[in-house]
Amino acid sequence: MRLLTTSFGRALLSQLHIRMLLLTILPFVVSIAIWGVALWWGLQPMIDWLQDYFVVHNGFGVAGSILNWFNMGALKTVIVPLLAMWALLPLMILTALVFVGLWAVPVIARHVGGRHYPQLERRHGGSWWGSLWTSLWCFAVFVFAWIVTLPVSIFPPLAFVIHPVLWGWLTYRVMAYDTLADYATAEERRTILHMHRWPLLLVGAVAGAMGAAPTLLWLGGALSVIFFPLLAAGAIWLYVLVFVFTGLWFQYYCLEALSKLRVSASATAGAPA
Numbered sequence: 001m002r003l004l005t006t007s008f009g010r011a012l013l014s015q016l017h018i019r020m021l022l023l024t025i026l027p028f029v030v031s032i033a034i035w036g037v038a039l040w041w042g043l044q045p046m047i048d049w050l051q052d053y054f055v056v057h058n059g060f061g062v063a064g065s066i067l068n069w070f071n072m073g074a075l076k077t078v079i080v081p082l083l084a085m086w087a088l089l090p091l092m093i094l095t096a097l098v099f100v101g102l103w104a105v106p107v108i109a110r111h112v113g114g115r116h117y118p119q120l121e122r123r124h125g126g127s128w129w130g131s132l133w134t135s136l137w138c139f140a141v142f143v144f145a146w147i148v149t150l151p152v153s154i155f156p157p158l159a160f161v162i163h164p165v166l167w168g169w170l171t172y173r174v175m176a177y178d179t180l181a182d183y184a185t186a187e188e189r190r191t192i193l194h195m196h197r198w199p200l201l202l203v204g205a206v207a208g209a210m211g212a213a214p215t216l217l218w219l220g221g222a223l224s225v226i227f228f229p230l231l232a233a234g235a236i237w238l239y240v241l242v243f244v245f246t247g248l249w250f251q252y253y254c255l256e257a258l259s260k261l262r263v264s265a266s267a268t269a270g271a272p273a
Contacts, residue, residue: 003256004199011248014112020248023107024240027099031236034095039088050083083150096239101131104240105178105247112251113183120259125189126181138173142166167208171246172201179250184258192257203253207246 014020113120149162180189193200 001199003253004202007249007252007256010116010252011245014248014252015245017111019111020108020244023104024237024244026103027096027240027243028237030099031092031095031240032233035092035236046088092236092239096236096243098132098135100240100243100247101135101174101178102128104244105131105175106182108244108247108251109179109182112248112255116252117183117255117259120183120255120262122182123185123188124182125185125187126177131178131181134177135174138170142170164205164208168201168205169208170204171207171243172204175204175207175246175250176200176254179247179254180258183255188258188261192254192261195261196253196257200250200253203246203249207242207249210242210245 113122145166149166152162176193177189180192184192
């Protein structure tokens with residue numbers, strides 16, 4: 001627990017460093033460029049398709065009955081645009097996650113390792129392709145779970161529980177690999193993830209709760225539909241900021257754990273039989 005809280009405090013201080021704040025700009029700009037084009041060409045066709053689907057399958061009647069039961073009948077008029085936005089949200093998370101993993105995490109590793117762990121040997125047990133593969137397959141599982149739980153995410157109390165759990169699992173799986181890719185061997189990475197799996201899951205859960213914060217931007221009903229481009233930009237920047245902070249937290253925790261693991265291994269190897 002001490003390592004958990006210490007690494008959190010060090011990550012929080014590092015997040016305020018100008019270099020770490022500037023690190024959020026490039027992933028944000030690239031994500032905005034990609035999603036600006038995607039929304040220009042694809043958002044309205046997607047809304048039209050959902051509108052037709054709801055009309056043909058009496059979706060408005062079913063949605064209205066459910067929403068009335070929760071005294072949220074006013075959302076019936078904007079249910080189609082809201083569903084379209086919530087369906088696009090995981091893809092926005094993917095772009096932020098991939099770009100942070102490709103550009104930000106290596107900079108974070110050099111920043112933390114060079115300033116605080118200069119004596120720690122880099123053994124390069126991970127790769128760029130390994131990071132990309134881990135991000136993609138974990139995100140595929142995340143998207144499936146997101147879609148399955150999408151209907152209950154309409155109701156804020158459930159959304160505040162489901163989203164942090166999904167975020168926590170995704171963050172833990174992806175960030176743990178990226179953090180140790182340069183410094184640990186594959187065997188060391190597996191050992192650390194096994195020995196520290198519960199604290200790292202807790203880090204992912206806390207980060208998941210912070211990552212669920214941008215979801216609040218989508219709870220404004222009709223206003224969230226009207227200001228969707230601005231809300232999307234704000235949400236993407238918040239995702240990038242959370243990912244960078246999470247990367248710092250994982251970096252401090254995992255490098256400290258790796259340092260202690262190697263000290264322990266050296267002591268064991270040097271001990272008499």
